[in-house]
Amino acid sequence: MEIAYVRSEPAEALPPPTSSSGPIGWLRENLFSGIRNTILTLLALYLLWLTIPPMIQFLFIDAVWSGSDRQDCLGADVGACWAFVEARFPQYIYGRYPIDERWRVDIFFFLLAAGLIPMAIPRVPYKTLNAIFLLVIFPVVSLILLTGGDFEIGVSWWLALVFTLVLAEIIVLLPALLGAVPFAERKRPATVTLVPFAALALIFVIMGLDFGLREVETSLWGGLLVTLVLALCGIAASLPLGILLALGRRSKMPIVRMFSVIFIEFWRGVPLITILFMSSVMLPLFLPDDVSFDKLLRAIIGVAMFASAYMAEVVRGGLQAMPKGQYEGADALGLSHWQKMRLIILPQALKHVIPGIVNTFIGLFKDTSLVLIIGLFDLLGMVKLSLVDPKWATPVTPATGYIFAAFVFWVFCFGMSRYSMFIERRLDRTHR
Amino acid sequence: MKKTVLPIAIAAAIGLSVAAANAATLEDVKSKGFVQCGANASGLAGFATTNDQGEWTGFDVDYCRAYAAAIFGDPSKVKFTPLNAKERFTALQSGSVDVLVRNTTWTMSRDTQLGLNFTGTNYYDGQGFMVRKSLGITSALELSGASVCVQTGTTTELNLSDYFRANDMDLNAVVFESANEAIQAYDAGRCDTFTTDASGLYAERLKLTNPDDHMILPEVISKEPLGPVVRQGDDEWFNIVKWVGFALVNAEELGVTKDNVEEMKNSDNPEIKRLLGTEGAYGEAIGLDNDWAAKAIAGVGNYGEIFDRNIGPDTPLGIERGINALWTNGGLQYGIPVR
Numbered sequence: 001m002e003i004a005y006v007r008s009e010p011a012e013a014l015p016p017p018t019s020s021s022g023p024i025g026w027l028r029e030n031l032f033s034g035i036r037n038t039i040l041t042l043l044a045l046y047l048l049w050l051t052i053p054p055m056i057q058f059l060f061i062d063a064v065w066s067g068s069d070r071q072d073c074l075g076a077d078v079g080a081c082w083a084f085v086e087a088r089f090p091q092y093i094y095g096r097y098p099i100d101e102r103w104r105v106d107i108f109f110f111l112l113a114a115g116l117i118p119m120a121i122p123r124v125p126y127k128t129l130n131a132i133f134l135l136v137i138f139p140v141v142s143l144i145l146l147t148g149g150d151f152e153i154g155v156s157w158w159l160a161l162v163f164t165l166v167l168a169e170i171i172v173l174l175p176a177l178l179g180a181v182p183f184a185e186r187k188r189p190a191t192v193t194l195v196p197f198a199a200l201a202l203i204f205v206i207m208g209l210d211f212g213l214r215e216v217e218t219s220l221w222g223g224l225l226v227t228l229v230l231a232l233c234g235i236a237a238s239l240p241l242g243i244l245l246a247l248g249r250r251s252k253m254p255i256v257r258m259f260s261v262i263f264i265e266f267w268r269g270v271p272l273i274t275i276l277f278m279s280s281v282m283l284p285l286f287l288p289d290d291v292s293f294d295k296l297l298r299a300i301i302g303v304a305m306f307a308s309a310y311m312a313e314v315v316r317g318g319l320q321a322m323p324k325g326q327y328e329g330a331d332a333l334g335l336s337h338w339q340k341m342r343l344i345i346l347p348q349a350l351k352h353v354i355p356g357i358v359n360t361f362i363g364l365f366k367d368t369s370l371v372l373i374i375g376l377f378d379l380l381g382m383v384k385l386s387l388v389d390p391k392w393a394t395p396v397t398p399a400t401g402y403i404f405a406a407f408v409f410w411v412f413c414f415g416m417s418r419y420s421m422f423i424e425r426r427l428d429r430t431h432r
Numbered sequence: 433m434k435k436t437v438l439p440i441a442i443a444a445a446i447g448l449s450v451a452a453a454n455a456a457t458l459e460d461v462k463s464k465g466f467v468q469c470g471a472n473a474s475g476l477a478g479f480a481t482t483n484d485q486g487e488w489t490g491f492d493v494d495y496c497r498a499y500a501a502a503i504f505g506d507p508s509k510v511k512f513t514p515l516n517a518k519e520r521f522t523a524l525q526s527g528s529v530d531v532l533v534r535n536t537t538w539t540m541s542r543d544t545q546l547g548l549n550f551t552g553t554n555y556y557d558g559q560g561f562m563v564r565k566s567l568g569i570t571s572a573l574e575l576s577g578a579s580v581c582v583q584t585g586t587t588t589e590l591n592l593s594d595y596f597r598a599n600d601m602d603l604n605a606v607v608f609e610s611a612n613e614a615i616q617a618y619d620a621g622r623c624d625t626f627t628t629d630a631s632g633l634y635a636e637r638l639k640l641t642n643p644d645d646h647m648i649l650p651e652v653i654s655k656e657p658l659g660p661v662v663r664q665g666d667d668e669w670f671n672i673v674k675w676v677g678f679a680l681v682n683a684e685e686l687g688v689t690k691d692n693v694e695e696m697k698n699s700d701n702p703e704i705k706r707l708l709g710t711e712g713a714y715g716e717a718i719g720l721d722n723d724w725a726a727k728a729i730a731g732v733g734n735y736g737e738i739f740d741r742n743i744g745p746d747t748p749l750g751i752e753r754g755i756n757a758l759w760t761n762g763g764l765q766y767g768i769p770v771r
Contacts, residue, residue, distance in 0.1 A: 070748065076641065087484050096486040219513065281519045284526035375473040375514040385482060388475030390748040393638035395619065398612065 059403070073394045080400040081392070088386045092404070095222015095377055101214060104145045105225055111138055112228070120419060122426065135236075140203055146229075148215035151207045161204065165197045218296035222377035224408065226296070230303055230368040230378065235361050237304035242311025243350075247341065249316055260312070267309035272370055275302040280374035299371045307364045314356035318349035351427045358420035362413045369409075380405045457530050457662070457669035458503070458719050466509045469496035470529035473514035477635035478743035478751070479535050479555075488512050491742040492533040494732045495554055495660060495677070499531060501731025502676045502724045521546050524663055531673050532661040535631070542661075551674040553659045556755045556764050558652035559591050560630035562637060565647050567624060572651035576601035581614040581623035583607070588628055591654040615639055625649075629656055634749045652755070671718045675770075679725035682707050682767035683734035685758055690733035693726055706770045714770055725770070735765060 018024060031041040062079025064072055066086070073081035085092075094102050115134040118124040143149075170177070172193050176186040221229070248260030267275075279298040287293070322345055330340035350357070372381035383401040386392070461467055471493060472480040480490040497507035513529050524532045525547055535557070536542075538550040561572050561580075569575065572595075582589050584607040596603035606623050608614040615636045618626035628636065630652060637643045660677065662670050683689070686704050688696045697708050705711035709722035716722060732738055736758075743751045757763025 070638065091482070091484075091486050094486075096482065099485070217511075219511070277518075281522045284528055285522060287526075372473075373516060374519065375516060377514070385473075385475045388477050388635070389481045389483065390477045390635060390638055391483070393477065393635065393748065395639050395641050398639070 058399075070390075070392050070394045070397075073392070073396055078394075078396055080403065081394060081396045082400065084386075084392045084394075084397050084400055085404045087392070088382075088401075091386065092223045092379060092382050092408075094225055095382055096220045097216060097222070097225065098214070098220065101216055104213070104216075108142050108145055108225075109228075111141065112232075136199070139236075140206060144207065144211060144213070146216065146221070146225075147218070148211075148213040149207065150210040150213070150215070153204050153208045157204065161197065161200060165194075168193050168197070218294050221296065223382040224379050226371070226376060226381075227365075227368050227378040229296070230300060230371065231361075231365045233300045234303045234307045234364045234368070238307035238311045238360070238364065239357070241304070241308035243315050243346065245308060245312035246315035246319055249312065250319055264309045264312050267305050268313070272303070272306050272367055273373060275306055276370060276374045295374065296376060299374065299376055303364065303368065303371075306367075307360060310360050310363075311357065314353050314360055315349065317356065318351075318353035319345065321352050322349050351424075354420055354424050354427070358416055362416055365413060365416070366409060379408060457666050458672065461503060461530055465504075466511050467496060467500045467503065468511050468513060468528070468530045469493075469499070470515045470520055470523055470532040470534050471496070471512040472534045473516045476535055476631070477638070478747065478749045479631065489742070491555065491738060492535060494738045494742065495533045495680075496531070498676050498680060498728045498732045498738075499673060502672070502679075502720060502728040505721075505727045505731075507731035521548065521661075524548060524661060527663070530662075530669070535658045536661055538657045538659050547664045548661050549664050549670050551660045551662060551670060552677045553657040553764075554677060555631070555658045557629050557631050557656035557658050558755075559588055559627060559654040559656070560633050560652055561625045561627050561649040562618070562633050562646050563625045563649060565645055569649070572649045572653065573599060573601070575625060577604060578624040579604045579606050579622070581606050581608065581618040581626045583611045583614050583628065584609060587654070592627055595653040611636065612639075630754075631743070631751065634743070634751045638748055650754075668719050672720065675718055676725070676728050678768045679707060679728060679770070680732075680735040680738065681758070681765050682770060683725065683729045684736040684765075685760065685767050688729055688734060690729060690731075690737055693729045697726065703769070703771075712771075 015021065016025070019028065032038045058079040060079070062077055064078060064081050064083050067073060067081075067083035068087075072083055090099075090102070094105050097105055115130065115138050119127070119130050119134055124130075169190060172189050173183075173186050175181045176183045245260045245264055248256045249264065251257050251260070276299060279302050280295060283293065283298065326344055326348065327340070330344040335343065369378050369380040371378055372384065377385060383405045387398050387401050471488060475481045476490070476492075478490055479492045480488065483489050493512070496510050496512070500510040501507040503509075513523060515523050515529070515532070515534060520532055520534055520536065521542075523529050533554075535555070536550075537557075538553060542548060543550050561575065563569050563575075576596075580592060580603065582592055582605055589605070589607065592605065593603055606617065608617060611628060611632070614628075615626060616639075617623060619640050626633070626636070630648065633648050637646055637648070640646060660673055662673050682703075683693075686696075686701065686707065688704060688707065693708070696704055697710050699705065699708075702711065706714060708726040709715050709724065713722055715724040718724070721727070733741070736753075739753065739756065740746060743749045745752060753761070753763060755764050757765065759766040
């Protein structure tokens with residue numbers, strides 16, 4: 001038998017036919033795989049054709065990019081009036097903050113970025129220092145920068161501080177006072193308890209110092225500044241409060257549980273608008289004449305309480321998703337309640353509910369625009385207010401203003417959403 | 433039962449606070465060093481808006497500045513609290529603001545039941561109609577059968593049907609949820625006419641594609657006297673706010689303007705002398721300096737100047753004086769004499 005030719009190596013694979021590879025293949029597979037899909041694709045393309053080109057036409061091609069008043073944005077085929085946004089841009093960022101004091105807001109924005117960005121990137125070291133900066137130094141510095149500092153810290157504040165300190169120390173030393181353990185054993189916890197009080201006292205002193213900054217009342221704040229201040233305070237307060245409330249609601253202690261349930265159900269059962277209205281309209285009637293609460297502070301407290309209630313329910317969902325074995329395992333290791341929560345339960349539970357937490361944050365960020373109804377001007381409020389100015393009133397001005405506000409809100413919310421997905425993937429150790 | 437308890441509780445709370453807030457506002461203002469003024473939070477074109485620099489400007493805003501000027505000689509010694517329609521009266525009752533100048537319509541119930549006092553009318557507003565010039569209509573009475581764009585659920589809608597019924601005309605109302613939608617529908621040609629308060633008509637007209645193709649009919653079909661409001665029970669402060677308003681109108685009647693107020697002090701006209709405080713002690717009687725009116729006029733100008741600067745024919749709004757002209761010119765603005 002003669003073997004004419006035997007191939008000693010496999011032939012090189014031919015590329016798949018062009019009809020099933022490359023862009024054409026992708027199109028065939030994903031967009032035109034059947035009659036139904038083809039119809040849907042064509043319909044979608046038609047809808048895009050109807051909306052996208054006019055939008056681009058309005059936003060960019062026909063848009064007015066520079067001008068000094070409404071005359072420049074008038075005409076039959078005029079698109080977005082960006083000149084108007086340009087003229088009002090500083091107000092959208094700073095509100096009515098005095099022009100020659102705006103560098104203080106700039107520093108606030110810079111410090112915020114300087115604290116948040118390294119915190120958000122997992123590779124960057126010194127996370128503890130970073131957290132201390134973000135949670136202690138940054139709020140104090142911002143408060144002094146933005147308001148002007150020089151607060152009157154009355155005697156009552158100091159008395160309250162000393163009183164709480166004494167109370168805390170008594171609680172810490174109680175076992176020793178009762179003779180159950182020797183004093184030496186409680187010495188360390190007693191010293192540790194002093195630290196936060198010393199920090200608070202230091203903050204009080206700093207707050208009372210006069211840095212020579214001009215006072216800027218919160219009624220002058222506005223725009224993105226107010227949006228960010230409200231959202232940041234809400235976010236910073238709602239996560240820890242929400243976790244505490246969720247733990248409280250699952251606690252076996254009846255008073256703690258009842259308090260948590262009442263708190264959560266009260267704040268969750270009332271619309272945010274009602275809370276804001278109560279705080280701005282009813283509260284002043286009940287307070288004595290000379291006591292006035294800052295409007296922004298009232299709004300911050302309202303928003304934070306509201307968000308905490310929602311956060312508590314999100315976190316509770318995570319706690320309930322934890323298998324019983326995790327609790328029992330922690331108990332078997334002999335961990336205390338707080339150790340169990342801190343080391344075993346919460347890290348797992350919180351990881352499960354990251355989408356829910358971020359959802360609440362995004363909702364909170366957008367809800368801040370409701371403060372408009374109590375006469376605080378967040379970004380959207382500032383945009384709305386500027387639309388009234390007869391100097392710029394044209395048929396296209398409102399659309400332009402709203403598009404700008406929507407874009408800014410979208411950038412922030414989309415950023416939060418993407419970052420949360422990144423964190424989720426990073427923490428996802430089990431289901432890979 | 434429930435229905436009655438709540439209003440009583442609220443009324444009691446308001447009553448309490450009114451009693452508490454009776455303290456002398458003038459002293460309070462002097463010690464603070466500024467007048468706290470309630471302004472329109474959502475803004476009203478020409479009456480209270482912010483300019484590109486972020487400062488408050490407008491017709492109502494200038495009234496606030498006039499009070500500050502009369503008291504301190506400095507129109508900038510004023511702070512504004514942006515208030516919306518719902519919270520404005522509470523803010524005044526609770527003492528968060530000293531005076532409310534926020535295009536507030538003077539009605540009997542507001543004047544008598546809320547613990548407030550209206551100090552006069554700084555702008556006579558009322559509902560009007562806007563039509564295309566091309567229609568060739570000159571009076572609202574010719575609108576029978578015309579389609580009318582109107583915002584629903586407002587007194588505007590009620591006034592409209594009252595007016596058409598009273599004049600035996602056919603009404604064809606096209607209602608919209610917001611004023612913005614209504615004006616856009618009118619612009620798109622869905623209606624022959626658009627109706628809202630006259631001051632608002634001028635502002636909405638600017639949002640039309642070709643504002644010059646539209647005109648506002650002379651008829652005003654409802655009464656909306658807008659004026660500054662103070663708390664009841666502090667007559668000294670009430671007098672100040674009331675008389676600064678009169679002084680601005682008197683100044684226009686007498687030809688005293690922001691620019692000539694200093695030289696007018698040498699005038700021989702006894703009326704001018706009394707107004708500017710070179711004769712008599714009228715300022716002392718209301719707890720201010722005798723040149724209180726001169727300071728207010730030097731700060732913001734007379735009534736006509738305030739009008740022209742913010743909403744008059746030379747501004748984008750282009751509102752004619754109409755019924756807000758001086759009584760000597762056939763309008764309703766009438767300065768009560770200083771003597």
